[in-house]
Amino acid sequence: MKSIILFGPPGAGKGTQAKLLESSLGIPHLSTGDMLRASIAAGTELGKKADGYIRSGGLVPDEVIVGMVAARISQSDCLRGFILDGFPRTVNQAQELDTMLKSIGRTIDAILNFDVNDDELKYRSAKRAQDALAAGQQPRSDDNPEVFAGRLKTYREQTLPVLEYYQKTQPVGVVQHIDGMLPIEQVSGQIKKLLA
Numbered sequence: 500m501k502s503i504i505l506f507g508p509p510g511a512g513k514g515t516q517a518k519l520l521e522s523s524l525g526i527p528h529l530s531t532g533d534m535l536r537a538s539i540a541a542g543t544e545l546g547k548k549a550d551g552y553i554r555s556g557g558l559v560p561d562e563v564i565v566g567m568v569a570a571r572i573s574q575s576d577c578l579r580g581f582i583l584d585g586f587p588r589t590v591n592q593a594q595e596l597d598t599m600l601k602s603i604g605r606t607i608d609a610i611l612n613f614d615v616n617d618d619e620l621k622y623r624s625a626k627r628a629q630d631a632l633a634a635g636q637q638p639r640s641d642d643n644p645e646v647f648a649g650r651l652k653t654y655r656e657q658t659l660p661v662l663e664y665y666q667k668t669q670p671v672g673v674v675q676h677i678d679g680m681l682p683i684e685q686v687s688g689q690i691k692k693l694l695a
């Protein structure tokens with residue numbers, strides 16, 4: 500059983516690494532961003548609520564997110580563990596996750612903090628938008644430069660405190676740091692070593 504959290508700013512490579520880990524560990528990748536985008540595409544009530552927050556670069560309210568994650572981790576494919584990507588993003592979400600895990604007798608095995616500088620993050624967001632256009636797809640509404648700058652601000656103000664929270668409350672060794680500036684294969688090598 501493994502409960503793993505991939506933590507870090509938008510564009511740090513959490514989604515890419517989560518997908519690789521999903522296939523190597525055989526446990527599901529739970530991305531709250533993907534879940535929200537799927538709800539928006541499906542036109543659900545939850546999607547309608549979330550859309551404006553996402554477009555503005557802000558966070559979707561905790562109660563919406565926490566309910567969505569609680570429903571997802573109670574599904575049977577999560578019994579052997581899961582990889583969280585993009586959650587928790589506030590200290591309140593982290594506390595709610597603690598409560599959820601406690602109620603099912605689980606703990607967090609690893610919190611991997613991806614370190615990437617702001618210039619690289621901005622470059623990756625712009626590249627993702629360009630790649631989408633080149634493939635004839637609509638870029639993500641939050642991958643334009645202005646909104647992305649807002650997402651970085653939101654990360655610093657509301658999400659970084661989650662790292663301090665975990666450093667204070669988790670046993671030594673649970674929070675680990677990843678050099679997210681390296682190429683994908685090297686990042687994935689670092690993660691394998693840390694989880695071994």
Ligand code: AMP
Nearest residue numbers: 531532552553557558559564585586588
């Ligand atoms: P992501 O794909 O993880 O970068 O998420 C895209 C957007 O979805 C974020 O900028 C937020 O607006 C929203 N979102 C995703 N996860 C969360 C979360 N845990 N809490 C609040 N908002 C979230």
